[in-house]
Amino acid sequence: MRAAVIEELTGPDGLRVRDFPDPVGAHPRAGGQRLLVEVHAASVSFPDLLQSRGEYQISTDPPFVSGGEVAGMVIEAPADSRFAPGDRVAGMTIWGAMAERALALPDYTVKLPDAMDYAHGAALWLNSATAWFAVQRAAVQPGETVLVQGAAGGVGTAALEVLKDRGARSIAVVSSAAKAQVAREMGANDVVRSNGPWLEQVRALTDGRGVEVVLDPVGGDRFTDSLRALDVGGRLVVIGFAGGSIPTVKVNRLLLRNLTVTGIGLDPMDHRFPGTTRRVSEAVVALADRGVLRPRIGARLPLEQGAEALRILERREAVGNIIVDVRA
Amino acid sequence: MRAIVVKKLIGPDGAGLDEIPEPQGSHWLSPGERMLLDVHAAAICFPDLLQTRGQYQHSVPAPFVAGGEVAGVVVESPPGSDFAPGDRVLGLARRGAMAERALVPPGYVLRLPDGLSFAHGAAVYINYCTAWYALHRAGARPDETVLVQGAAGGVGTAVLQLAPRFGVRTIAVVSSDAKEQLVRGLGANEVVRSGDPWLAEVRGLTGGRGVQVVIDMVGGDRFTDSVRVLAIGGRLIVVGFAAGSIPTLKVNRLLLRNLTLIGISMDIMEEEHPGTVAVINAAVQALLDDGTIVPVVGARVDLENGAEALRIMERREALGKIVIDVRR
Numbered sequence: 001m002r003a004a005v006i007e008e009l010t011g012p013d014g015l016r017v018r019d020f021p022d023p024v025g026a027h028p029r030a031g032g033q034r035l036l037v038e039v040h041a042a043s044v045s046f047p048d049l050l051q052s053r054g055e056y057q058i059s060t061d062p063p064f065v066s067g068g069e070v071a072g073m074v075i076e077a078p079a080d081s082r083f084a085p086g087d088r089v090a091g092m093t094i095w096g097a098m099a100e101r102a103l104a105l106p107d108y109t110v111k112l113p114d115a116m117d118y119a120h121g122a123a124l125w126l127n128s129a130t131a132w133f134a135v136q137r138a139a140v141q142p143g144e145t146v147l148v149q150g151a152a153g154g155v156g157t158a159a160l161e162v163l164k165d166r167g168a169r170s171i172a173v174v175s176s177a178a179k180a181q182v183a184r185e186m187g188a189n190d191v192v193r194s195n196g197p198w199l200e201q202v203r204a205l206t207d208g209r210g211v212e213v214v215l216d217p218v219g220g221d222r223f224t225d226s227l228r229a230l231d232v233g234g235r236l237v238v239i240g241f242a243g244g245s246i247p248t249v250k251v252n253r254l255l256l257r258n259l260t261v262t263g264i265g266l267d268p269m270d271h272r273f274p275g276t277t278r279r280v281s282e283a284v285v286a287l288a289d290r291g292v293l294r295p296r297i298g299a300r301l302p303l304e305q306g307a308e309a310l311r312i313l314e315r316r317e318a319v320g321n322i323i324v325d326v327r328a
Numbered sequence: 329m330r331a332i333v334v335k336k337l338i339g340p341d342g343a344g345l346d347e348i349p350e351p352q353g354s355h356w357l358s359p360g361e362r363m364l365l366d367v368h369a370a371a372i373c374f375p376d377l378l379q380t381r382g383q384y385q386h387s388v389p390a391p392f393v394a395g396g397e398v399a400g401v402v403v404e405s406p407p408g409s410d411f412a413p414g415d416r417v418l419g420l421a422r423r424g425a426m427a428e429r430a431l432v433p434p435g436y437v438l439r440l441p442d443g444l445s446f447a448h449g450a451a452v453y454i455n456y457c458t459a460w461y462a463l464h465r466a467g468a469r470p471d472e473t474v475l476v477q478g479a480a481g482g483v484g485t486a487v488l489q490l491a492p493r494f495g496v497r498t499i500a501v502v503s504s505d506a507k508e509q510l511v512r513g514l515g516a517n518e519v520v521r522s523g524d525p526w527l528a529e530v531r532g533l534t535g536g537r538g539v540q541v542v543i544d545m546v547g548g549d550r551f552t553d554s555v556r557v558l559a560i561g562g563r564l565i566v567v568g569f570a571a572g573s574i575p576t577l578k579v580n581r582l583l584l585r586n587l588t589l590i591g592i593s594m595d596i597m598e599e600e601h602p603g604t605v606a607v608i609n610a611a612v613q614a615l616l617d618d619g620t621i622v623p624v625v626g627a628r629v630d631l632e633n634g635a636e637a638l639r640i641m642e643r644r645e646a647l648g649k650i651v652i653d654v655r656r
Binding site: 137209219223231232233238239240241246247248249250251252253254255256257258259260261262263264265268269271272273 | 537547551559560561566567568569574575576577578579580581582583584585586587588589590591592593596597599600601
């Protein structure tokens with residue numbers, strides 16, 4: 001089969017599109033469950049770029065097929081699984097998606113709603129699952145106000161959709177006019193700019209009180225202001241550090257204002273509490289079926305340009321997911 | 329009336345017995361609602377000592393009457409209040425308790441059960457309200473394990489006593505033989521010593537997983553190990569910094585293991601979210617009424633020796649609450 005193969009851990013330049021053996025057995029992280037998918041579209045995101053340099057915590061030795069998310073049609077499924085040959089599905093592969101056939105992980109796979117095409121399906125799982133898990137761990141209630149950092153990013157836009165569905169009010173923090181437009185299209189109630197006096201603006205938008213919840217996939221220098229933006233008793237969910245630097249909290253900040261800071265990571269949670277990922281997948285498919293989730297596509301390329309897909313990530317060019325069409 | 333008056337902000341030596349007028353009007357936290365007690369016993373905690381030097385965040389200029397916590401009999405109560413003259417009560421006066429009569433804010437008063445002495449009653453409010461609120465905010469559930477830092481202290485001993493009512497197993501961290509003996513007597517399920525490799529011991533006691541909840545009154549150097557000792561998905565409640573230094577934490581520690589840090593402060597929560605203290609009062613009243621609460625009294629002095637009570641606190645001599653008997 002044709003595949004985008006990481007030959008050496010030298011970044012996107014180490015990727016070659018070539019013939020590669022069909023996947024055998026089960027995905028090494030699928031507990032022996034072989035779920036083979038005929039790939040229609042793949043999606044790449046930041047961990048895929050890190051894997052191409054050997055810098056991600058979950059990876060495999062080269063040569064391996066790149067691509068963390070997949071959408072396609074089931075060819076083979078375990079007898080006792082929720083899937084059957086012919087099902088349209090989407091989900092995580094962690095690696096292996098940029099190929100004509102890929103092994104999926106059943107717990108990290110959902111049936112694709114009829115109304116969603118494969119290109120959007122490939123962009124569905126990771127961002128939606130992360131956003132839903134973050135909102136769930138924050139126990140967001142209808143009527144609460146939630147500040148979303150990095151709101152035009154993949155997790156951010158999915159969070160805006162989940163929050164709207166839940167009846168919460170969202171305030172999006174974005175860094176450009178184009179991203180402000182994206183956040184508004186995705187349903188943000190208010191938008192503030194990270195390079196402006198956003199903390200004061202957020203206070204003004206909340207009668208001086210601050211927000212009940214902050215969802216933060218960014219980290220970095222803004223973190224302390226994110227804590228300051230919380231009302232007394234507020235909750236901040238740490239999703240990631242897209243800003244590059246890992247913030248530090250002086251814990252008397254939490255004491256003095258009764259704040260809660262929660263870190264989320266689906267994979268370790270599922271290891272300790274099996275079934276967590278399955279529940280998240282069920283929530284994602286329910287939201288997708290109701291049309292709540294509409295993944296954004298920022299770039300679309302054919303399989304032959306798999307290396308370029310990773311380079312677009314490297315240059316942080318795309319607003320939205322980067323999709324590789326395997327069967328156009 | 330006789331009272332221990334702080335005349336100079338120089339520490340316990342600035343306090344002494346004096347004859348002063350009875351309190352007029354109402355407590356500053358409940359304007360217009362005069363609630364006057366015949367004081368039988370007063371009790372102190374660390375902020376009372378800080379106030380004798382003007383070092384507390386809510387300090388006032390001298391002169392003022394020392395003593396934060398009180399138990400006695402109602403002399404006057406405001407119309408429509410839950411209390412009537414003759415009722416045995418306990419509560420939080422914040423200042424003024426070391427006197428024959430004291431004003432209290434009705435929102436910080438509980439009924440003293442017949443089976444509990446005034447001396448024990450004076451030792452209830454702060455420690456047990458804080459302990460209950462800490463377990464409540466932690467969302468402590470049956471069969472979870474709770475590690476208690478500073479377990480022989482006022483809040484620590486209260487947590488150990490309330491733990492069975494939350495259905496949780498406790499591991500107490502203490503620093504001496506005497507403290508170990510005290511917490512074993514209070515029903516701690518396991519005891520580890522802060523001078524030993526307690527982190528490894530706690531892992532051993534929890535099948536390698538760690539604990540679901542840490543309640544931390546101590547802060548300081550131990551904090552990072554308190555985070556390390558949490559199981560995946562665990563919660564750490566920041567109650568205070570008895571060790572003197574305020575810890576900092578890099579937040580990726582939370583992300584990788586799905587941990588939650590929660591700061592608590594009842595007063596600040598009450599200001600922004602009125603009704604918080606009423607919920608705590610109702611819970612602690614029920615635990616008083618059913619006999620769960622039996623405060624640990626570590627030292628007793630007569631009113632004449634009120635300044636000595638503050639010195640005992642300064643020397644950190646007492647194991648348990650320091651109580652001043654006003655009427656024996």
